Amino acid sequence: MPSIRHEIQIDTPPEKVWDALRDFGALHERLVPGFVTECTMDGPDRVVTFANGAVMREVLIDLDDEERRLVWTIVDGPYRHHNGAAQVFAERGGSRFVWTADLLADGDVVTQTEAATEMRIATVKKTLEAGD
Numbered sequence: 001m002p003s004i005r006h007e008i009q010i011d012t013p014p015e016k017v018w019d020a021l022r023d024f025g026a027l028h029e030r031l032v033p034g035f036v037t038e039c040t041m042d043g044p045d046r047v048v049t050f051a052n053g054a055v056m057r058e059v060l061i062d063l064d065d066e067e068r069r070l071v072w073t074i075v076d077g078p079y080r081h082h083n084g085a086a087q088v089f090a091e092r093g094g095s096r097f098v099w100t101a102d103l104l105a106d107g108d109v110v111t112q113t114e115a116a117t118e119m120r121i122a123t124v125k126k127t128l129e130a131g132d
Contacts, residue, residue: 080104
């Protein structure tokens with residue numbers, strides 16, 4: 001099972017980064033605007049529309065305020081299995097943001113997911129460093 005992991009330093013206090021990450025239904029507004037164009041809640045799930053037009057249902061697995069860790073799974077889309085996790089750590093006067101995806105998918109989907117994750121984490125940094 002491929003595991004994709006990206007880390008990035010964000011010059012924003014971890015409390016602010018976590019506040020944006022934990023807002024499960026505001027992904028498109030607070031964390032990755034432009035990369036995600038719409039995010040609607042359907043009960044406890046979020047339905048995410050990406051800039052490329054893909055739409056995926058994500059189910060919240062865990063939201064841990066103490067560890068500043070959010071875990072979800074994608075239950076449709078091009079994956080046989082997709083588990084995502086993002087976590088925020090205090091580091092060097094700011095935050096270290098870690099995004100991990102464990103997935104089962106065809107090679108092209110894995111390659112596309114890897115590239116998308118690089119773009120996604122860069123968008124997180126840009127958005128959170130820009131402030132409110």
